[in-house]
Amino acid sequence: MNNNSNKMFFLFILFFSTLISISSNSWFGCWIGLEINLLSFIPLISNSKNLLSVETSLKYFLTQSLASINFLFMILIKFSLLKNFDMNNIISIMMNSSLLMKMGSAPFHFWFPNIVEGLSWMNNFMLMTWQKISPMILLSYYFNKNFLIFMIIMNLIIGSLGGLNQTSLRKLLAFSSINNLGWMIFSIMISENLWLFYFLIYSMMIFMMISLFFLMNMYFMNQLFINNMNFFIKLNLLINFLSLGGLPPFMGFMPKWIIINFLLINKFYFLTFIFMMTSLIIIYYYIRIIYSSFMFNYFKMKWMNLLMKNNMSLINLSSFISISSMILSTFIFM
């Protein structure tokens, strides 16, 4: 059975559903886009016949359908209470909560590492990047600032502390994704342009990491140590991890820099502190994965050779982009 044409069909509908959702005139159109998103993503992830993928698609379906049904109910309540402005806070909190549940943000994040654990790398990439677009943009249409700032703080803390005890690479990236969701929600509260910038750079970084793990077929942390990796692959992994964490010369620092700039100018000092400290914890557990392979006495198994001679150009290109993006971006406006 050739799955490729099925996947292309559902992928097309997935892309289309996000466009429906973000470009609709009414909240009902947004709900329709979210429903079509769910309808087209489930066939993409429930393709194989093992127990894990069935359980994954079931959990995904249950959480997402509950969230979108709640969203519709809150839309109807908002519609029916047109003249009652006192209810605005409650309704915006409820609508934001259902959208946060769709995104996998804390405190509704418990399904997210489970499902990421059960999906393949390419499906994970779809889940972590594309599925976040439409709930985020819908969030920007009607948000409650105080509620969202509280959610951002929870996202940052849970994303950083949750990843400390993980050995599975997918769950690690899931918690890192929850942390980056905190940054993205704050950036969408500032301006949609800034969110787009952060989102594009984030998805590029995640794509580089996921494509590296996909090519090496790595799902767990011990697989990083057993393989006899080429020096450039190790370097690329280090650069990508540090870039994802937001260290300065790499690409991932730039969007965080702009957000911190905004935070400090507008005197959000406590929030800046939390952003910084949670980033520190995240960089700690990224570095912890890869640093021991760079010391003088690094672990090198002779009997597991990772032959990647044909794919080195992609890896070198991604390292180059990660290192030089910040400096090259200053040359754009020459």
Next chain:
Amino acid sequence: MLIYDIWFLFIYMFFIGNLIFVSKNKHLLVVLLSLEFIVLSIFFFFLVLLMFIDYDMYMLMVFLVFSVCEGSLGLSILVSMIRSHGNDYFQSFSML
């Protein structure tokens, strides 16, 4: 104010449907049924709302189509689960 008492019915139905959804059940089918119950409560709410403001019911039909699609998707996942696990008990989740 008597005319506004009907809103409580919808919120009550919605809340009960959510309560059954999050409760600990033995079967998956109960969860899917609770989803359908929430859809029913929203259908009722939407119907009364549209009647009160004298709109046409086309949006209601679109909503119905999408909810039925979602319900059938849930059932297909249930079928897939039964094919692989053999039953639809929640106890058989041991992977994640």
